[in-house]
Every structure is written in C-alpha cells, then in structure tokens.
Amino acid sequence: MLTALQRHLTSVFLKIFWRDRRSIFFSLFFPIIFMTVFSFANSREQQPINIGIVNDSGSSIAEDFAQMLIASPLFNVSVGEEARLRDELIAGEQTMVLMLPADFDANLGEETSGINVVVDAAQVTQLNLIMPVLQQTLLSIEREFRGIEPMFAIEIEDVQARSQRYIDFLLPGLMAFTLMQLSIAGSGFNIVEYRRKGILKRLFVTPIEPKDFITAIVLARMAIVLVQLSVLILFAVMLLDIRIVGNFFAYYFVVILGTIVFLCQGFCLGSLAKTQEAIGALGNIVIMPQIFLSGIFYPIDSMPEWIQPVAYVLPLSFVSTGMREIANAGATLMEIAPNLFGIGIWFVISFVAATRLFLWKEVAN
Amino acid sequence: MPIIEVRDLAKQYPLPDNKSEKFFAVNGVSLHIEAGEIFGILGPNGAGKTTTLEMLEGLNDIDGGEASIDGIDVSTNPYKVKQVIGVQLQANEYFDNVSLEELLALFGALYNRDVDPVSLLKKVQLEEKAKAKPANLSGGQKQRFSIACALVNEPKVLFLDEPTTGLDPQAKRNLWELVRDLNSTGMTIVLTTHNMEEAEQLCDRLAIMDKGKIIAEGTPQGLILQFAPEPPEAPLHGDLEDVFLALTGHELRE
Numbered sequence: 001m002l003t004a005l006q007r008h009l010t011s012v013f014l015k016i017f018w019r020d021r022r023s024i025f026f027s028l029f030f031p032i033i034f035m036t037v038f039s040f041a042n043s044r045e046q047q048p049i050n051i052g053i054v055n056d057s058g059s060s061i062a063e064d065f066a067q068m069l070i071a072s073p074l075f076n077v078s079v080g081e082e083a084r085l086r087d088e089l090i091a092g093e094q095t096m097v098l099m100l101p102a103d104f105d106a107n108l109g110e111e112t113s114g115i116n117v118v119v120d121a122a123q124v125t126q127l128n129l130i131m132p133v134l135q136q137t138l139l140s141i142e143r144e145f146r147g148i149e150p151m152f153a154i155e156i157e158d159v160q161a162r163s164q165r166y167i168d169f170l171l172p173g174l175m176a177f178t179l180m181q182l183s184i185a186g187s188g189f190n191i192v193e194y195r196r197k198g199i200l201k202r203l204f205v206t207p208i209e210p211k212d213f214i215t216a217i218v219l220a221r222m223a224i225v226l227v228q229l230s231v232l233i234l235f236a237v238m239l240l241d242i243r244i245v246g247n248f249f250a251y252y253f254v255v256i257l258g259t260i261v262f263l264c265q266g267f268c269l270g271s272l273a274k275t276q277e278a279i280g281a282l283g284n285i286v287i288m289p290q291i292f293l294s295g296i297f298y299p300i301d302s303m304p305e306w307i308q309p310v311a312y313v314l315p316l317s318f319v320s321t322g323m324r325e326i327a328n329a330g331a332t333l334m335e336i337a338p339n340l341f342g343i344g345i346w347f348v349i350s351f352v353a354a355t356r357l358f359l360w361k362e363v364a365n
Numbered sequence: 366m367p368i369i370e371v372r373d374l375a376k377q378y379p380l381p382d383n384k385s386e387k388f389f390a391v392n393g394v395s396l397h398i399e400a401g402e403i404f405g406i407l408g409p410n411g412a413g414k415t416t417t418l419e420m421l422e423g424l425n426d427i428d429g430g431e432a433s434i435d436g437i438d439v440s441t442n443p444y445k446v447k448q449v450i451g452v453q454l455q456a457n458e459y460f461d462n463v464s465l466e467e468l469l470a471l472f473g474a475l476y477n478r479d480v481d482p483v484s485l486l487k488k489v490q491l492e493e494k495a496k497a498k499p500a501n502l503s504g505g506q507k508q509r510f511s512i513a514c515a516l517v518n519e520p521k522v523l524f525l526d527e528p529t530t531g532l533d534p535q536a537k538r539n540l541w542e543l544v545r546d547l548n549s550t551g552m553t554i555v556l557t558t559h560n561m562e563e564a565e566q567l568c569d570r571l572a573i574m575d576k577g578k579i580i581a582e583g584t585p586q587g588l589i590l591q592f593a594p595e596p597p598e599a600p601l602h603g604d605l606e607d608v609f610l611a612l613t614g615h616e617l618r619e
Binding site: 020198205206209 | 422423424444448450454455456457460461471472474476477514518
C-alpha cells in the first residue's frame with residue numbers, strides 16, 4: 001500500500017515530531033491542567049454543606065429531625081451552642097444555623113412549630129438547594145407522627161446508569177479540541193516552517209511527489225496525535241476517575257477521522273500563509289470560533305437559537321459530539337452515523353482544497 | 366555532445382511595484398555545457414542566475430525556450446531529470462532533530478536508493494559528524510553537507526548555487542578542492558558565484574549574465590584577453606573583476 005519512499009519519509013517525520021519534546025510537553029500540559037482544574041472545581045460542588053443545629057428542645061422529635069439531617073449526605077452537621085455556631089456562621093464556616101426552640105414540640109400537631117433559620121446573606125444562593133431538603137425532612141417526620149402514608153412516591157430510574165458530571169461532559173470536547181489544534185498546527189505550521197527554511201524547495205528537487213510528502217506527514221502526525229490523546233485519556237481515566245462508557249475502537253475511529261480532516265485543513269492554511277504570523281492569524285480564524293461554537297464547554301442546545309444551525313455543522317462539532325455520544329452514552333458508530341457523515345463531507349472539502357492548494361512550485365517558493 | 370543544452374530560455378515575473386506589468390527575469394538564455402566541465406555563471410544580484418538554475422532543476426516553470434539535461438527535456442520530463450541531477454540550493458537548512466546520517470539515508474530514500482551515509486560523509490570530510498545535527502555545523506561544514514546530500518543519487522550534473530558565499534578563506538579553498546575532486550570523477554558541475562577568484566581558479570568556462578541575458582561567454586583566460594581594459598603603457602593586465610565591472614558597470618545593485 002505504501003511505497004518504500006513513503007514508509008521511510010513517514011519514519012523520518014515520526015522521529016522529527018517525536019524528538020520535538022518541548023512541543024509534545026506543552027501540547028499535553030495545557031489539557032492536563034485544564035482537566036484537573038475543572039474536575040477540582042467540579043468536585044467542590046459535591047462537598048456537603050456545613051450547617052449548624054442548636055437544639056434547645058431536646059425532645060425526641062427534635063432529636064429525630066437532627067439525626068435525619070446528620071444522616072443526609074447533603075449536609076455536614078455540627079450540633080452545638082448558639083453563640084459558637086453564630087460566630088462560625090459569620091466566619092463563613094457554616095452556611096446556616098437551624099434553631100430548634102425549647103417549645104419545639106410543646107403543642108405538636110395542634111399548632112405549627114417554628115424553626116428559626118439563621119443565614120449569611122452572602123450564602124443565599126445555596127438556600128434554594130437547602131430549603132426543599134429541610135421541608136422534605138420535616139414532612140416525613142410529620143407523616144410519621146401523624147401516621148399517614150405518602151400519597152405519591154417518586155422512583156428515579158437512571159437510564160444512563162451513571163452520574164453525569166461536568167468533567168464527563170467536558171472530556172470528549174477537550175479531546176476533540178486538542179486533536180484539532182495538534183493537527184492544524186502539525187501540518188500547517190510545519191509547512192510554513194519548512195518553506196521558510198528552504199526545506200520544501202530542497203525536497204522538491206528530488207523525484208518525490210507531493211502525495212508522498214502529504215501521506216508521510218499525515219501518517220506520522222496522526223501517530224503522534226494518537227499517542228498524545230491516549231496519554232490524556234489515560235490521565236483522565238486513572239487519576240480523574242472519568243468513565244468512557246462506549247467502545248474504545250469507535251472512540252478512536254472518530255479521533256482518526258477528525259485528525260485527518262484537521263490535518264488537511266492545516267495543509268490548506270499552510271499553503272495559503274506565507275509567514276509564521278500569517279499562519280498564526282489564519283489558524284486563529286479557523287480555531288477560535290470553533291472553541292466557542294462547537295459544544296466543547298457547553299452544549300450547542302444552550303446557545304442562542306440563531307447561531308445553532310451554524311454551530312451544528314462546524315467540523316469540530318461533528319467530531320466532539322460524536323466522541324461525546326460514544327464516551328458518555330455508549331453510542332455505536334451506527335448511532336452516530338449523522339456525525340460521521342458530517343465529518344465525511346468536511347473530509348472531502350478539506351482534502352480537495354488541500355490538494356488544490358498544495359502545489360510544490362507555489363508552496364515551496 | 367553537450368550534457369546540458371539550453372536554447373532561448375525565458376522567465377517572466379510581474380513587476381514588484383506594478384503587478385500588471387511583467388519583466389523578463391531570464392530573457393533568451395542559450396547555453397551549451399559539455400560533459401565533464403566546471404561551468405560558472407557570473408552576474409550581479411538580480412541578473413537571473415538563480416532563476417536560470419531553478420528552471421533547469423525543475424523548481425521553476427519555463428516560460429519560453431527549451432532546456433535538456435543528458436538528453437532529457439526538462440519541461441516534459443521533470444521527474445526523469447531530477448534522477449540525474451544533484452542540487453545544492455542557497456538555503457542549506459534541514460529538518461531539526463535529525464542527524465546527518467539520518468538525513469542522508471532520507472535523501473537516498475527519496476531516490477529509492479540505499480545509501481551508505483558514512484562513505485558519503487567521508488567524501489566531504491564530515492565522517493566525524495555522522496551523529497551531529499545540521500544546526501550544530503559551521504558554515505563550511507553546512508555547505509559540504511549540502512553537497513553530500515546532492516550526491517546521494519550519484520548525479521551526472523551537480524548544480525551549486527553560490528557555494529562559497531559567506532565562507533572563510535580556508536573553508537572556501539577546501540570546498541574548491543572538493544569540487545575539483547568530484548569533477549575529476551567525470552561529474553559535470555554548474556555553479557553560480559560572485560567570487561571572481563573562484564570563477565578564475567575553478568571554472569573551465571564561464572558565462573556572464575546581466576539583466577536576464579548572457580553578455581559574454583568563454584574560458585576565464587579568453588574573457589580576460591577579450592574584455593579586460595588594457596592599461597595604456599603596460600602589457601596585458603587586469604583580472605576577472607575588471608572584466609565583470611567593465612561589462613556590468615559600476616552601478617550598485619539591490
């Protein structure tokens with residue numbers, strides 16, 4: 001399939017890319033920092049909320065209420081003196097303090113018993129989360145006290161059988177974005193650099209053909225990109241506990257398709273741009289809008305409606321949503337056929353443009 | 366029979382400050398270079414020397430005229446021509462992070478040849494540097510390495526574009542020796558230069574170009590006899606630099 005020339009050239013490009021440790025390091029460094037920060041920010045939200053309980057009542061009902069809150073994973077309860085807990089609330093160590101008055105169960109069932117909630121206004125956003133839980137807890141105590149069965153029961157059936165965290169959403173998009181950047185830089189920036197140094201010209205006076213050169217760069221760069229992405233995925237799975245539900249081969253299939261599309265786009269940009277500055281600017285025109293519009297950080301559905309039709313057909317959108325469907329929902333290649341079709345269309349566009357634009361005589365000079 | 370035959374070669378470029386107008390960078394150049402010659406092309410900057418070489422090497426389209434190397438037509442059979450020529454360009458940078466021997470093996474592969482990098486490096490006295498990277502070579506070493514790269518396909522014709530520009534006198538003389546050695550094996554060598562001593566010492570025949578045309582051609586001795594201004598009293602005097610200046614004028618170029 002490959003000629004001896006193409007194999008040799010590929011192996012030389014592999015050596016060149018592999019020995020460029022600095023760029024390999026930086027291409028891994030930023031996604032890893034990114035993932036770590038997001039997973040850290042993410043896990044903090046799941047930490048229990050600190051609340052204090054001042055139990056002046058001492059009755060069994062008040063004790064039950066406190067126990068139920070202590071048992072709830074949502075709260076980290078400390079029971080204690082009002083003065084100390086108020087100080088802690090002001091210091092920000094407690095989110096709220098519940099005061100169960102001495103007459104909490106005095107006329108239970110006949111009069112409504114009051115609970116005082118002392119909050120710091122700055123923490124008010126979390127009240128929306130806490131209040132329904134408190135009300136629910138009180139309701140179940142009331143039902144038990146009055147001996148009535150709940151009228152309705154909600155059973156939650158999680159069809160995806162796993163919890164979706166933001167980092168799970170983010171990872172496939174981040175992988176897609178990383179492969180786009182590595183690919184566009186890997187072909188585009190290299191071509192401009194090789195032209196500047198006169199290397200393209202030197203290659204062109206040998207009997208090598210453009211397709212040999214393009215094939216070798218695509219294969220070598222793809223191998224490096226696959227290694228880099230595998231390191232990132234390994235990092236995410238091992239250290240950040242991110243699950244990839246779907247089939248790994250399907251996942252990598254989309255990665256490979258995406259890499260080819262973006263390498264071709266890199267060849268187009270590298271052929272058009274004559275200087276490093278120009279390729280930087282052209283690269284940004286292609287890369288920047290896709291960072292924000294391709295559903296990397298938030299779903300395309302949540303964008304303004306007028307921009308969605310554009311966002312959905314961007315090459316990075318097809319790649320990132322395809323990878324996300326596989327990673328998060330366990331989709332098969334058949335199920336993401338529309339994405340594959342979209343990537344295919346972009347491949348044809350990019351490949352034709354790359355072969356039209358990458359002409360030795362013009363690109364080398 | 367000449368190994369390189371060029372007839373009425375022409376190349377047009379748009380003018381830099383007026384894109385709609387064109388000018389002839391090379392305008393009707395004809396050359397006959399015999400096998401085994403060292404042929405020099407002299408000329409001020411912008412005379413069309415490099416463009417002429419680039420057309421012969423297949424790097425630049427031929428807009429008019431014909432050129433053939435070893436009987437192969439350059440415009441219809443560029444890939445066949447590339448098989449029989451070796452080229453050293455003015456720029457002599459290579460890929461980063463690849464050693465000299467790896468680069469030579471690569472260039473060999475581009476011609477579908479298995480080459481012995483060490484023996485090639487020996488030819489240019491760089492065998493000690495087999496594991497070195499091109500970025501760590503001196504100017505003279507870089508030029509010699511460029512020539513080694515141009516030799517991987519055992520070419521019949523070797524093109525050298527200003528091979529000694531920027532070299533110190535030792536490196537320059539060392540490179541002349543190398544060129545003579547290669548020539549003694551029967552290789553035809555075509556070089557461009559600004560160095561009159563180089564042209565006089567090294568070349569069997571010369572062509573002087575200006576404004577896209579060849580304005581004089583002959584052996585160094587013949588050119589001196591024909592064009593060097595004779596001082597009024599003294600016998601034959603002057604050197605190639607006098608010839609060059611007399612033909613192309615004293616006006617500064619570029």
